Amino acid sequence: MYLLDGEPAWQRLLGGLSQSRRNRYYRLNINIQGKEPSIDNTDVIPRLCLTSPPIDVLNGAAWAIIASLFYFELEGIPVDGLWGYLCLGHVRCRLGMGIGRQILKGLAGHEARFLRCGEQLSINGGATISFRVVDLRSEVSIDLNTHPQGSQPIGGSPFTIHQLVKRQHLYCPFGTANHLKRRPQPSTLAPPSKRPRVVGPLDGLEYTGKQRPKTPFNNLYILDME
Numbered sequence: 001m002y003l004l005d006g007e008p009a010w011q012r013l014l015g016g017l018s019q020s021r022r023n024r025y026y027r028l029n030i031n032i033q034g035k036e037p038s039i040d041n042t043d044v045i046p047r048l049c050l051t052s053p054p055i056d057v058l059n060g061a062a063w064a065i066i067a068s069l070f071y072f073e074l075e076g077i078p079v080d081g082l083w084g085y086l087c088l089g090h091v092r093c094r095l096g097m098g099i100g101r102q103i104l105k106g107l108a109g110h111e112a113r114f115l116r117c118g119e120q121l122s123i124n125g126g127a128t129i130s131f132r133v134v135d136l137r138s139e140v141s142i143d144l145n146t147h148p149q150g151s152q153p154i155g156g157s158p159f160t161i162h163q164l165v166k167r168q169h170l171y172c173p174f175g176t177a178n179h180l181k182r183r184p185q186p187s188t189l190a191p192p193s194k195r196p197r198v199v200g201p202l203d204g205l206e207y208t209g210k211q212r213p214k215t216p217f218n219n220l221y222i223l224d225m226e
Helices: 007-015 042-049 055-067 097-106 161-167
Strands: 070-074 079-081 084-093 113-116 119-121 129-133 142-146 150-153 197-199 206-208 222-224
Touching: 055 142, 055 150, 070 161, 084 097, 119 129
Parallel strands: none
Antiparallel strands: 070 084, 079 084, 084 129, 113 119, 113 142, 142 150, 197 206, 197 222
16 A cells, blocks of 8 residues: 555655645544555455544644634735834634634633734724734734644735735725726716707708708708717
8 A cells, every 4th residue: 555655745745835834734644553454455444444543633633724714804005104014904704704703702612812923812893903014025923822722823824914915906006906997987878968950051051959940951951969
């Protein structure tokens, strides 16, 4: 069964990742006691079905999935100030904040809380989170911390404020945020209110649409919409 061993490929994958992103990848290995059975030995299938990865690895993967359900969203463009850029935003849940609150309520026994660089963030009632960064391109990490599992990064973390501004299309001094052409208002689609002019080809006289010439003409009249 060594031909089916994916551990070398897994190690190559980890080697190509940065240190800050390795903890977001999990591999559930099954430890086989004794000698590995041959690939055509069907008698060991019931025993292999009872074998599972270590419980700490399963718990780590489960907490990572729960933390990835949350993400940070900016309210607007960061405000440049004396001590750096003031960033305002919210920690939201991909399944909706109603379900997000239920998840956090269920994690109350594990003392679940959100941390940014070790500082606790409050999201009770959808309150706005505020923090400052010196550089918009410096990494910001927001983690879901639980006891005794520790901290797991939320979805998209770590990130930079510059990346969030670009992804949310917040900085758009011209045009719309999604760069789509603005549609005209319904009032601008109304036809012109000018009345047509009737031009008499014989004498060059002009008549409005509501007027009738006193002398009949046998020629064809031209409707001018100027």
